[in-house]
Amino acid sequence: MQQLIQANGQPHYGILEQTPQHINYRDFDYRSPMGRKLGALSKWRNFHQFQYFGLISPTLIGGCALAELSLVAIGFVYLYHPLSGRMIERQFKCPLGLGTNFSQTPDEGVCELRQGRNLLRLENVGNPLEKRLLVELDDGTRIDARFNEQDPVFNPMSLCTPTAVNGWVYARKVAGVRCSGEVRSALGDFDLRAIDAFAHHDWSAGYMRRETFWNWACLSGEAQGRRVGLNLSCGVNETSFTENCFWLDGELLKVDSVRFEFDRDRDMSPWAIRSFDGQVDLRFEAHGLHRERLNLGILASNFRQIFGRFSGELRPFGQPVLPIDNLWGFVEDQYAKW
Incomplete structure (x- = not known):
């Protein structure tokens, strides 16, 4: 698929077989809730995108995100x-x-943030289909991590959903792929292949709800000799279609809607995550936390990304039950106004 937005000004909606080569959001027929056509300033102000690269292993866990919110860009x-x-x-x-660059090409482009001697850079390469994270910080920390979606073959989740009365969100998700590269930091030096690290990746963009929230869960690792990845959410990308799925040895298996149960007042309390169709029944035990709070009036965020271990079962239709025993991963609880 060459472009997400069609000639009639509307996106290609649904679960997509191919990743769009260009998220041509400026061609969207963007209107107010009352049907008035909106111009270039509104298209710029209300278009948001973000990208996330996560590392998972029992030895080391890491995450890096870049978000472009028009009035401010954020990285962690x-x-x-x-x-x-x-x-x-x-x-x-x-x-x-200022100091950032964001590409609207999910499989071929660079998103980066530079501030002083600090660099956060996410590269997407089309041939071979590779994702790379490069981080260089002024304290000497360096992360150079990458994965290839074609060796072995992997089927990403690529979808576009309507959002609120006048928007849409495109998302491309990957989890359950092995990762190579190296990390140098005050925590030690690590060869990611040697510690059997896995990765996950999220590329999302669109006209999201002005005020929204979501819960999210992701794991990547090996269970019973199979490569396993999981991507589940609630509160976003759920109009007509959902992004909920898991992967077994790179094969994408769709999952119905999901319920997240947890105590918002206790950051490190357990989570229960179950899908309506019975394919997912997991418990999450927290081990660590990354938190951000931002309140600028017109922009606000209350964000918790918690890393820990999943246990329970995946029950793919027509296949044996797959026990999940203390696999590392992430859950997320976020409120956003933008």
């Missing part, structure tokens, strides 16, 4: 060492996106 990166409980984390905010 963290590393967590489960054995010692030590953590490195940094956050960056760039008014009007």
